[in-house]
Every structure is written in C-alpha cells, then in structure tokens.
Amino acid sequence: MDLAAAELVIADWIDAQGDERDQLLPLLHHLQREIGYIDDAAIPFIAAAFNLSRADVHGVLTFYHDFRRKPAGRHIVKLCRAESCQARGGAAIEAAASRRLGVAMGETRRDGQISLEPVYCLGLCAIGPNALVDGRPVARIDAAMLDTIAAEVAV
Ligand code: FES
Incomplete structure (x- = not known):
C-alpha cells in the first residue's frame, strides 16, 4: 500500500x-x-486521525465485509451466499466456481487475475444463484455460465 498516498x-x-x-x-x-484497499499499515494513521485506538479501527475494518484489506484481482467475481441463492444450489456453484476459476472463496488468485468474494443478496433472489462479475449482475449461474464467466475474466 502506498502509505504516503493513504495519509494524504x-x-x-x-x-x-x-x-x-x-x-x-x-x-x-x-x-x-x-487506494483500492486498506491494509493494516494504514490503521495507525486512521486511529490517530480520529483519536481512536488501533483496536477500534481494526474492529470496524474487520466487521464489515466490504472492506478490502489486500489488493483486488483485475477481475472480481462475487457469489451470493444469502439464503435464496443457497437454496438454489449456491454452495455447489461456489465449489464449482472455485475449481473453474482456480481460486478459493475470499482469495485472489496468485497471478492477480481474479478475486472470488462472497456477497449477501443482490436483490435477484427469484433467479438465483446469482453473481456479480466486475459489478455486472449475472443470474441463474450454472456450469455453462461458469465457463462463460471464466472466459470473460481470463483477459
Ligand atoms: S439471496 Fe442471492 S440474490 Fe438474494
């Protein structure tokens, strides 16, 4: 992380x-x-700016799923883990996506190409399981759709 830029x-x-x-x-x-993400090195600056403890800032950063603490991949695939998508086979899709994309849930692939992340309801519950691919909603994810997504995020 560019700490000087973060401090500014x-x-x-x-x-x-x-x-x-x-x-x-x-x-x-x-x-x-x-900056793209917030790593632990920025916590002391943030804590000092708000006159909070480092633990306070760390607690907020780790409580919310939206905060990224490492650089993201060039492409971000988010799979819905909320109830309706889970009832429509979300867990199996997640396992298949992890295999197909070559990255574990919550991780960024070693080559920096793809981050696979959870999301909790996209408001498209009736047509799940759903994903966001670089911010674009994709519904009714199945094996064929995973192939399409994999091709899309390969470049
Ligand atoms: S539960 Fe997945 S979109 Fe609502």
Missing part, C-alpha cells in the same frame, strides 16, 4: 469532514475507493 487521502478527508467518530466509516469507504 486521510488528511484531506479530516480537513473537509472533521474528525468526529461518525466520519470513520465514510473515510474508510473513501480510502478504499481512492
């Missing part, structure tokens, strides 16, 4: 928005948008 983003945010605790979550989202 944090300082600019504090200047514009203030250092009240309710600004912590918005700052974390902003920092992730700007």
Whole structure:
C-alpha cells in the first residue's frame, strides 16, 4: 500500500469532514475507493486521525465485509451466499466456481487475475444463484455460465 498516498487521502478527508467518530466509516469507504484497499499499515494513521485506538479501527475494518484489506484481482467475481441463492444450489456453484476459476472463496488468485468474494443478496433472489462479475449482475449461474464467466475474466 502506498502509505504516503493513504495519509494524504486521510488528511484531506479530516480537513473537509472533521474528525468526529461518525466520519470513520465514510473515510474508510473513501480510502478504499481512492487506494483500492486498506491494509493494516494504514490503521495507525486512521486511529490517530480520529483519536481512536488501533483496536477500534481494526474492529470496524474487520466487521464489515466490504472492506478490502489486500489488493483486488483485475477481475472480481462475487457469489451470493444469502439464503435464496443457497437454496438454489449456491454452495455447489461456489465449489464449482472455485475449481473453474482456480481460486478459493475470499482469495485472489496468485497471478492477480481474479478475486472470488462472497456477497449477501443482490436483490435477484427469484433467479438465483446469482453473481456479480466486475459489478455486472449475472443470474441463474450454472456450469455453462461458469465457463462463460471464466472466459470473460481470463483477459
Ligand atoms: S439471496 Fe442471492 S440474490 Fe438474494
């Protein structure tokens, strides 16, 4: 992580928005948008900016699934793990996707090409199991669809 860039983003945010605790979550989202992820090296700067403990910031970062703590792959495939998609075979699709894409759930493939991540309901429950491929919803995932996704994220 480019700590100097992260420090600048944090300082600019504090200047514009203030250092009240309710600004912590918005700052974390902003920092992730700007830098791409938030690794542990940034925690001391964030804690100091808000006069919080490192444990407080670490707790918020790890509580929310949306925060990325390592660089993402060039492509991000998110599979829905919520109830309706699970009832429609989501667990089997997840296992097949992991094999087909060559990456475990929650990980980024070694070549940096693909991150496979969980998501919890995309609002498309009736046509699951569902995924987001680089932010694009994909419904009714099956083996053939996994082949299509694998080809799409190979480039
Ligand atoms: S449960 Fe998967 S889209 Fe709602």
